[in-house]
Amino acid sequence: MAVRADELTVPRGRPGVVGQVRLWLDREPVLGPVLVTPALLLLVLLVAYPFVIALYFAMSNAFIGRPSEFIGFRNFIKLWDSDVFRQTFQNAFVFTGIALAFKIVLGICLALLLNETLWFKRMIRGAVLLPWVIPTALSTLGWWWMFNSLYSVVNWTGIALGIMTPPGPNWLGQAYYAMAAVITVNVWRGLPFFAITILAGLVAIPKELYEAAEADGANANARFWYITLPLLKPVLAVITLFSTIFTFSDFNIVYVLTKGGPINSTHLFATLSRQIGIDTGRLGEGAAISLYLFPLLAFVVWVQLRFVRKQVY
Amino acid sequence: MEPVSRRRFVVGTTAGLAGILAARVPPARGQQREVSYLCWNNFAPASDKKLAEIGLRFTKDTGIKLKIDHISHMGPQQAKYASEVQTQAGHDMVEMRMHFPWLYEPQLVDVGDVVAELEKKHGKAITSAYEGAHVKGVWRAVPQYHGMFVATYREDLFKKASLKVPDTWEDLYVAGKELKKMGNPVGIPISQNYDSISTASPILWSFGGMEVDKDGKTVRINSPATVQTIEWYQKVYRDCMEPEVLSWSDSSNNESIQQGKAGWIHNPVSAYIVARNRKLVSADGINHHRSLAGPQGRHETDVPRSIGIWKFSKNIEPAKEWIRYLIGKTDVYNEYIMSGDAFNLPVYANLQDHPVLKTDPKYAALKGEGVQYHTYGWPAPPSDKVQLITNTYLLPNMIAKAVTGTSTKDAIAWAENEMKKILAG
Numbered sequence: 001m002a003v004r005a006d007e008l009t010v011p012r013g014r015p016g017v018v019g020q021v022r023l024w025l026d027r028e029p030v031l032g033p034v035l036v037t038p039a040l041l042l043l044v045l046l047v048a049y050p051f052v053i054a055l056y057f058a059m060s061n062a063f064i065g066r067p068s069e070f071i072g073f074r075n076f077i078k079l080w081d082s083d084v085f086r087q088t089f090q091n092a093f094v095f096t097g098i099a100l101a102f103k104i105v106l107g108i109c110l111a112l113l114l115n116e117t118l119w120f121k122r123m124i125r126g127a128v129l130l131p132w133v134i135p136t137a138l139s140t141l142g143w144w145w146m147f148n149s150l151y152s153v154v155n156w157t158g159i160a161l162g163i164m165t166p167p168g169p170n171w172l173g174q175a176y177y178a179m180a181a182v183i184t185v186n187v188w189r190g191l192p193f194f195a196i197t198i199l200a201g202l203v204a205i206p207k208e209l210y211e212a213a214e215a216d217g218a219n220a221n222a223r224f225w226y227i228t229l230p231l232l233k234p235v236l237a238v239i240t241l242f243s244t245i246f247t248f249s250d251f252n253i254v255y256v257l258t259k260g261g262p263i264n265s266t267h268l269f270a271t272l273s274r275q276i277g278i279d280t281g282r283l284g285e286g287a288a289i290s291l292y293l294f295p296l297l298a299f300v301v302w303v304q305l306r307f308v309r310k311q312v313y
Numbered sequence: 314m315e316p317v318s319r320r321r322f323v324v325g326t327t328a329g330l331a332g333i334l335a336a337r338v339p340p341a342r343g344q345q346r347e348v349s350y351l352c353w354n355n356f357a358p359a360s361d362k363k364l365a366e367i368g369l370r371f372t373k374d375t376g377i378k379l380k381i382d383h384i385s386h387m388g389p390q391q392a393k394y395a396s397e398v399q400t401q402a403g404h405d406m407v408e409m410r411m412h413f414p415w416l417y418e419p420q421l422v423d424v425g426d427v428v429a430e431l432e433k434k435h436g437k438a439i440t441s442a443y444e445g446a447h448v449k450g451v452w453r454a455v456p457q458y459h460g461m462f463v464a465t466y467r468e469d470l471f472k473k474a475s476l477k478v479p480d481t482w483e484d485l486y487v488a489g490k491e492l493k494k495m496g497n498p499v500g501i502p503i504s505q506n507y508d509s510i511s512t513a514s515p516i517l518w519s520f521g522g523m524e525v526d527k528d529g530k531t532v533r534i535n536s537p538a539t540v541q542t543i544e545w546y547q548k549v550y551r552d553c554m555e556p557e558v559l560s561w562s563d564s565s566n567n568e569s570i571q572q573g574k575a576g577w578i579h580n581p582v583s584a585y586i587v588a589r590n591r592k593l594v595s596a597d598g599i600n601h602h603r604s605l606a607g608p609q610g611r612h613e614t615d616v617p618r619s620i621g622i623w624k625f626s627k628n629i630e631p632a633k634e635w636i637r638y639l640i641g642k643t644d645v646y647n648e649y650i651m652s653g654d655a656f657n658l659p660v661y662a663n664l665q666d667h668p669v670l671k672t673d674p675k676y677a678a679l680k681g682e683g684v685q686y687h688t689y690g691w692p693a694p695p696s697d698k699v700q701l702i703t704n705t706y707l708l709p710n711m712i713a714k715a716v717t718g719t720s721t722k723d724a725i726a727w728a729e730n731e732m733k734k735i736l737a738g
Contacts, residue, residue, distance in 0.1 A: 063419040064696065065398040083727070084705055149557030150568055171562030173504070212432055261505035262559050262711045278391050280704045281416045281697060 008309060057287035075288035085289065088267040092293070094136040094179065096247040096270060099186045103243060104236065106187065114195060115202045125196070126275075132181025132192040136252040143185045144257050147171035165261075175265035178258050182266050185253045190246070194239055201235035202228065234308055241304040249290075269293060337709045343348055347378040348631040350620075352392070352408035354458070363652035366644055371638045377631045386410065392708030394648050397623065405626035407636065409619045411688050411693035412703075414446045414453040414668065421453040422622040427633050428599045436662030441616075441686035444695065454619035455636050456652065458657040460581040461686070462604055463613040463679060467576045469598030470554035479577075482516055482545060482605045489553025491575065499553040500569045502709075503546070503716060508691055509561075509709035511614045512579040517708070518691065519607025524732060525693035532732045533674045534711075535725050538609070543724065560712055569597055571682040578724035581616070582655050585675060591642060592693050599680045608670040612685040618659060632643040635648055655679065700734050 016024065057076055062068035079085045114125055131139060146153050155168030169183045193292050205228065213223050251270035254260060260275065262268035267275075269289055277286015355361050361383060362626075382404065384390050394413070398420050414421060417625060427447075438446075442456035442738065464479070471478060471488070481484040488558035502509045517523065520536030521613040527533065550558070557565075566711040567584040573595045586595035604613045609642060620640075622632045640646050647668070650659055655669050655676045670676045671701030690699040702708075709730035715721050 064395050065417055078738060083731055127666070148565075149555075150572060150574065153547065153575055160615045167555065167557070170556045170560055173556055178560070186492070258560075259562070261706075261710075262504075263713050274392075277702060278395050280701045281395070282701070283395075 016141075036275055045183045046311050054287045054291060057283050061289075062283040062287070064283060068284065069273060071284070076263045076292065079285065079288055079292065083268065084264050085272065086266045088269060088272045088289075089292070090147065090156060091179070091264075091266060092248055095183060095186070095250070095266075096244060099183045099190065099247050100243055102183070102187045103190045103194045106230075107198050110195035111198035111202055112224075112289045114199050125199075128195055131189050136189060137256055139189065140253050140256040142184055143181075143188075144172075147257065149173065149179050157211045167291050172258050173262050175262060178262055179268050182254050183259055185257065186247060187294065190243060191255070191302045196241070197239045198232060198235060201232045237304050241301060241308075243301060248293060248297065343565065346376060346612075346628070346659060347380070348380065348406065348628045348635055349380040349404040350382060350406040350408075350632075350635065351382045353390055353406040353410070354383050355653070356581075357586065357653045360649070360653040360657055361650055364607065364639075367639060367649060370645075371635060374465075375634060377634060377637070378670065381387070381636060383570070383601075393431050393639070401625040403623070405632045406620055406622050407630045409446070409454045409621045411616060412445050412690075412700060414621055415448050415695045416511060416697065416700060417621065418448045418453055420624050421448075421604070422624055422626070422629055423451050423453070424455050424622060424633070424636070425452040427455050427636055427641075429659065430637065434641060434643065435646075435659070435664050435721065439462055439660050439662065439665075439686055441615050441688050442617040442619065442660040444688045445617045446621075449469060449694075452680075453639065454621035456660040457618045457620050457640060458662050459615045459617040459686075460555065460656050461658060462515070462579055462581060462613060464602045464604055465570060465578050465580050465582070465599060467497060467570065467598045468501065468600035469593070470576050478602050479605055480603075482607050485550055485577065485605055486545070488552060489549060492576035493553050493555075497574060497577065498555050500561075500566040500575035500578040501548060501554065501558060502550070502563075503550070503558050503713045504561050504709060505706045506563045506709075508566060508580065509704060511541075513599060513708050514606065514614050514687070514689060514691070515612045515711055516545065518612035518687070519609055520545070521607075521609035523692055524690060524708060525696075525699055525736065526690035529693045529696050529699060529738060532729055533735060534641050534732055535729045539725055540721055541608075543712060543721045546712050547716050547721075551591065556641070570599065582679070585655060586654050589673075600675050610685065612687060612720045614689065615686050617686075617688065618657075678688070698736050698738070700730055705731070705735075707731050 006311050025034065025173055051222075056062075056070075057068075059070055060068040061071050061075075110128065114121075114128065118124055130213055145151055149167075149170065149172070152168065152171065154171070155164060157165050158164030158168055169177050171177045209227050213227055218226070248268075249270050250268055251274070254266050254268050254271045255274070258266045260271045269292060273286045273289040276289060328660075352364070352414075355364075365381060368381050371377065371388055371658060372379055384393055390410070394417065396406070398417060408419075428438070434552045436530045438458070440455040441500065442459060444452040446452060446456055451735050466478070468478075470476075470492065474491050474492055474551075476488045477484060479488050485499065501512050503513075517539065522536050522542055523533045526533050534681075566575060566578040566580055567587065570578050570584050571593050581675040582601060585596065585599045585601065587593075588599055604611065620636050622629055628633060638645060639649060646659070646664075649674060650657060650664075650667060651669050651672070653669070655672065658669070659665065659667050667682060688695055689703045693699045713725050715724035719727075
C-alpha cells in the first residue's frame with residue numbers, strides 16, 4: 001500500500017529553547033528586523049535623539065541649567081537681526097564655495113598624478129593621506145604657528161626670498177588674509193579625501209576606453225574631457241556632497257586659527273554656535289545657529305543624491 | 314553567639330536592602346565620605362601640585378576622600394560645565410572663572426555661610442571677587458584667588474632710552490612712540506580674545522566710559538569717553554604698535570615680550586614667571602608697574618576665581634569642608650598662595666599685602682594694586698545679556714574697526730546697535 005509522505009507520522013519531541021529560537025529566526029520577517037535593529041538603535045540613540053533634542057533647543061529659549069519654553073521660530077528670526085550672524089552666514093558660503101572649488105580641481109589633478117606610474121607609488125599614496133589622518137586640532141596648531149605674527153615661517157621664507165616686504169602679510173589679523181588662511185588649511189586637510197576617492201574612480205575606468213580613443217586619434221586633453229570626467233561624475237558628486245556638509249560645518253580650523261576673528265570675518269556656524277551656546281549658555285540660540293542651514297543642506301543632499309542615482313542607473 | 318537560621322538571614326538582609334534602596338542612603342558604616350573637585354590647569358603648574366598635596370592632607374585629617382581633576386581653562390572647561398549641568402551629573406565642586414557664577418546661578422548652592430566665615434577671618438572679599446561670585450544678593454561661589462592685570466615692561470629698554478615709567482595711559486603713548494622706533498613696540502591685543510577685553514575695559518573706565526549702565530539695561534557705549542578711548546587706541550595703534558595685535562591670541566602678548574620683541578604689555582605676571590622659569594634672555598630686563606590711570610582715575614580688571622558647588626551634588630557638606638580647609642585655614646591658604654608664584658593672589662582684604670609679593674623683587678610694584686578691580690561689563694552686573702556682549706567681543710571689535718579705517722562714529726554706532734539688540738532680546 002502506497003503511503004503519502006504527509007501521512008507519515010514522524011515522532012517529534014517538543015524542540016528546545018535553542019531549537020525554537022532557530023526556527024523563529026529561520027522566518028525572514030523575523031530575521032530581517034533582528035539584524036537591522038542594532039544599527040537602527042545606534043542611529044536612534046546617536047543621531048536621531050541628539051537631532052531631535054537640537055531641534056527642540058533651536059525652537060526654545062533653552063539656557064544652560066534653566067527651565068526652557070517652546071518659542072517656535074523666534075530664535076531663527078532674531079538671529080537674522082544680528083550683524084555677527086549675518087557676517088557668519090556670508091563667511092560660511094565664501095569659505096565653503098572657495099574651499100570646495102580648490103579641493104575639486106586640485107583633487108582631480110592629484111589623483112591623475114597618483115594614477116601615473118610612479119616610483120614608491122604606495123608610499124606616496126600613503127603619505128598623501130597624512131593631512132587627513134592627523135587630528136585636525138593638532139595639524140591646525142602647526143598652521144597657526146606658521147601664520148603666527150611672531151614666528152611665521154611663511155613670512156620669514158617670503159621675506160628671505162624677496163617676494164614679501166617685511167613684516168609680511170598679517171595672516172590672522174586682516175579679514176581677507178585670515179579667510180585665505182582658514183581656506184588654505186581646509187583645502188590642505190580635505191585634499192587627500194578628494195584625491196584618494198577620485199583615484200579609486202579613475203582606477204575603475206576601463207582601460208579599453210582610452211585605448212579605443214587613442215586609436216581614434218584623441219589627444220590627452222580630449223580623453224580627459226570626454227572619458228575621464230564624465231565617468232568620474234558619480235564619484236565627484238558623492239565627494240562633493242560629503243565635502244559640502246563637512247566644510248559648512250567645519251569647526252576646528254577656525255577655532256584654533258582665528259576664533260572667528262578678526263572682527264568676526266572668519267566665523268562659521270559651528271564656531272559662532274559654540275560661542276553663543278556654550279560660552280554664553282544660550283543653548284537655544286546656539287542650536288538655532290547650527291541648524292540654520294539644515295533645510296538648505298537637506299535640499300542639496302536630495303538634489304545630489306538624485307543626480308547620483310541617475311548617473312548610476 | 315547564637316547561630317542565625319537561614320530563614321532569619323534571608324528575611325533580615327532583604328529587609329535591610331529594601332530599607333537602603335527606599336532611603337537611597339547607605340548605612341553609616343558603609344558610607345565613605347567622598348567629594349570631587351574639577352579645576353583648571355593653573356598657569357602656575359606648581360600650584361596644581363600643591364593643591365594635590367593639600368588634598369591628601371585633607372583626606373588624612375578629615376577622612377573625606379578628595380578627587381581632584383584638571384581641565385584646560387579656555388574652551389573645554391565651559392563645555393564640561395555645560396554638560397555636567399545638563400546631565401545633572403559630574404563633579405561636586407568646580408572652579409569658576411570670573412562671572413561663571415552668574416551663568417550657572419540656578420545650579421549653584423548658596424555658600425553664604427562659608428563666605429561669611431572666611432570674611433570674618435580674612436576680611437572682605439575684594440570688589441571683583443564680590444562682583445563675580447555674589448549673584449543677586451546670594452554668594453553662589455566662594456572667592457578663591459585672582460590673577461591681576463598689571464603692566465609688564467622691559468625695564469632695560471626704558472633705562473636705555475631714558476624713558477619715564479608710565480603712570481597714565483597718556484604716558485604710555487609718549488613712551489610707546491620711542492619703543493616702536495627702537496623695534497620694541499607696545500603689545501596690546503585688539504582681537505577676539507579675553508586679554509583684549511581685559512585691557513580695553515580699564516582704558517574705557519579710566520576715561521569715564523562704560524558699555525552698559527549699572528542698571529544692566531541702558532547701553533552707554535555712545536559717549537564722549539568712548540570717543541576718547543578710541544582716539545587713544547587709534548594713535549597708539551598707529552605710533553606705538555604693529556598691526557599684528559589684530560591677530561593676537563591670549564598668549565601672544567606674553568610670547569612677544571618673552572621673545573624680546575614687545576617693550577610693554579598689559580598682562581598678569583605670568584609672562585615674567587614663564588620667562589624667568591625658562592631662563593629666557595628677556596627675563597632679567599622685565600619688570601612690572603601698576604596698571605595705568607586715565608582722566609577719571611585708575612581702574613583695573615583681573616581674573617577672580619571661585620569655587621562653586623553644584624546643587625545636584627550629594628556631597629554638599631563635605632565640599633564645604635574642603636573649601637573651609639583650603640581657604641579657611643590661614644596656614645593652608647598661605648601655603649597654596651605661595652605655590653602660585655604671585656600669579657594666584659589672595660582675594661580677601663586682610664591678605665592683600667601677601668608674603669608672596671616679597672619672593673621676587675620684581676613683584677614689588679604689585680603692592681597696592683587693586684584699588685578698583687572689576688569684572689567685564691562693569692558697572693553693569695554680569696547678567697547673561699552682559700556676558701553675551703562680552704563673549705561676542707563687541708568692545709575689542711569696535712576698537713578694531715576704528716583702528717582699521719571705520720570712522721569712530723560708525724564704529725561706536727555699530728557697537729551701540731549690537732548691544733541694544735542684545736539687551737532687548
